[in-house]
Amino acid sequence: MKAPVPFGQYYPGDSPVHHLEPRAKMGLVAAFMVMLFTVDGFPGLAAASAVAAAAVAVSSVPPRLVLRGIRAVSVILVFTLLAHGLVWNPATVTLVRIGPIGLDPQGVLTGVFFVVRIVLLVVGTSLLTLTTSPVRLADGLERLMRPLEVVRFPAGEVAMMLTVALRFIPTTAEEAEKIVLAQVARGARFDTGGPVKRARAYVPVLVPLFVNLFRRADELATAMEARCYRGGTGRTRYTESMMTLVDKAALIIGASVMIAVGMVL
Amino acid sequence: MSLALSGVEYTYAADTAFAARALVGVDVAFEPGEVVLVLGATGSGKSTLLRVAAGLLAQQSGSVTLDGRPVDGPLAVVEPGVGFVFQSPEMQLFAETVEADVEFGPHNQGLSDDEARVRALGALSAVGLEAEDFAARSPFSLSGGEARRAAIAGVLAMSPGYLLLDEPTAGLDLAGREAVRGIVEAARRTAGVVVVTHASEEFLGIADRVVLLSGGRVAFDGAADALVQNPERLAEAGLKPPEVLRVQMLARDAGLPLRRFALDPVEAAALIAEAREAAR
Numbered sequence: 001m002k003a004p005v006p007f008g009q010y011y012p013g014d015s016p017v018h019h020l021e022p023r024a025k026m027g028l029v030a031a032f033m034v035m036l037f038t039v040d041g042f043p044g045l046a047a048a049s050a051v052a053a054a055a056v057a058v059s060s061v062p063p064r065l066v067l068r069g070i071r072a073v074s075v076i077l078v079f080t081l082l083a084h085g086l087v088w089n090p091a092t093v094t095l096v097r098i099g100p101i102g103l104d105p106q107g108v109l110t111g112v113f114f115v116v117r118i119v120l121l122v123v124g125t126s127l128l129t130l131t132t133s134p135v136r137l138a139d140g141l142e143r144l145m146r147p148l149e150v151v152r153f154p155a156g157e158v159a160m161m162l163t164v165a166l167r168f169i170p171t172t173a174e175e176a177e178k179i180v181l182a183q184v185a186r187g188a189r190f191d192t193g194g195p196v197k198r199a200r201a202y203v204p205v206l207v208p209l210f211v212n213l214f215r216r217a218d219e220l221a222t223a224m225e226a227r228c229y230r231g232g233t234g235r236t237r238y239t240e241s242m243m244t245l246v247d248k249a250a251l252i253i254g255a256s257v258m259i260a261v262g263m264v265l
Numbered sequence: 266m267s268l269a270l271s272g273v274e275y276t277y278a279a280d281t282a283f284a285a286r287a288l289v290g291v292d293v294a295f296e297p298g299e300v301v302l303v304l305g306a307t308g309s310g311k312s313t314l315l316r317v318a319a320g321l322l323a324q325q326s327g328s329v330t331l332d333g334r335p336v337d338g339p340l341a342v343v344e345p346g347v348g349f350v351f352q353s354p355e356m357q358l359f360a361e362t363v364e365a366d367v368e369f370g371p372h373n374q375g376l377s378d379d380e381a382r383v384r385a386l387g388a389l390s391a392v393g394l395e396a397e398d399f400a401a402r403s404p405f406s407l408s409g410g411e412a413r414r415a416a417i418a419g420v421l422a423m424s425p426g427y428l429l430l431d432e433p434t435a436g437l438d439l440a441g442r443e444a445v446r447g448i449v450e451a452a453r454r455t456a457g458v459v460v461v462t463h464a465s466e467e468f469l470g471i472a473d474r475v476v477l478l479s480g481g482r483v484a485f486d487g488a489a490d491a492l493v494q495n496p497e498r499l500a501e502a503g504l505k506p507p508e509v510l511r512v513q514m515l516a517r518d519a520g521l522p523l524r525r526f527a528l529d530p531v532e533a534a535a536l537i538a539e540a541r542e543a544a545r
Binding site: 062175178179181182183184185186187188189203204205207208211212 | 321354359
């Protein structure tokens, strides 16, 4: 069955995390990442986990939605764990040994450390997109990029591209699902054969999907021009996002604490 | 012999905050050779009903049986197949030529190239796209109506025992709508046909039976004429009765003793004239 909320898609809510100004939220997520990459032991990861758990609890986003993103990186997680845990011809004591391959306890611990770090990274970034609507996210990014306009960086255009891209992710996913079902109804199978056969099986899905995407992009461009879109220069927003005192305080205090904890633990 | 749904329940995003009940205890059966119209307002569960019937969605409770056998998974390649024409099916076209696209289904059924070609040419002819003009063309060069017919041919080529169509006339011009109506009428000779539509006026005249859905439940399941004689049922289910019926409803409300309602405008005019005579 189709997932109710695709990974990373906005989950409407009325929590303090939802109300936080997007720039403050992005700053806090950046600080959380700094914290994750500066801690060098499990106490530090425990502190980061507490921060993430608290943020998820305050956001009122169901934890399983936040954790759904982990599925997308599951291969990386398994690879990370095995890359650290498995040793060839181990000289020391191993947990398990099959032929020349052994499972090194210290390596497993290191692997778990990196796995938890990646999981927390996914949780932090997922929470950002789950609690910030695409329009507010693009608005925040545009404001962050605005100083770069001095060096002729097209901040407005980039923000518009991001808004459009984010807007069409669920539409495209829905359309892909519909085409898959339509081809299944014509007897197509996507779960049989080797990797090459499976990849070829997706041709009847990808061709119409791309044709429709190009067609839609063309129609959208025409519709935007018909409504006098002439690029980002000089455009204003219907609602301007403002950093309140609470946003600034949350950003400064939150980021300082996280970075400090990261450096200490 | 039927495609039968019994006590079928389906909820999208079940057990989440987004849960939406689409089908509630639905009992309905489709027989070979009949045209069944499934009507209902937006969100009434029409498309979900078709997807469950075609084995593309697994119901959460209840059962679906095809000629007495429980359904488990997509029914495209089983016997007798269940063909599904999605809304805007032209978006599924992908091959280099129309013929290759129509042959996609028969090939998936395991037919040889020759057999698939015979099926494809027959299906193209059935939808009014003559092979000599259309078989070698790119599906992306077809007009909207032609692409729709080519996509329907892709399903007909699989010789389904039951043909399910989801809003088959949506977005088509008058000629396209009439062509699709003709295809549906012809398909009943070889299959049980189920049409989900908002445009009741286009199919009521050729339907044997109507299933009216309201809030995921079957609000009416009976002969098409029984619904025509009680068009208020359509309004109760959130649908607008066809204009020709609305005129007769207004005439009756104005006091004309209409014997019955008719879908055919000429017959409706005669009935109104007859009622006016009787009222004098």
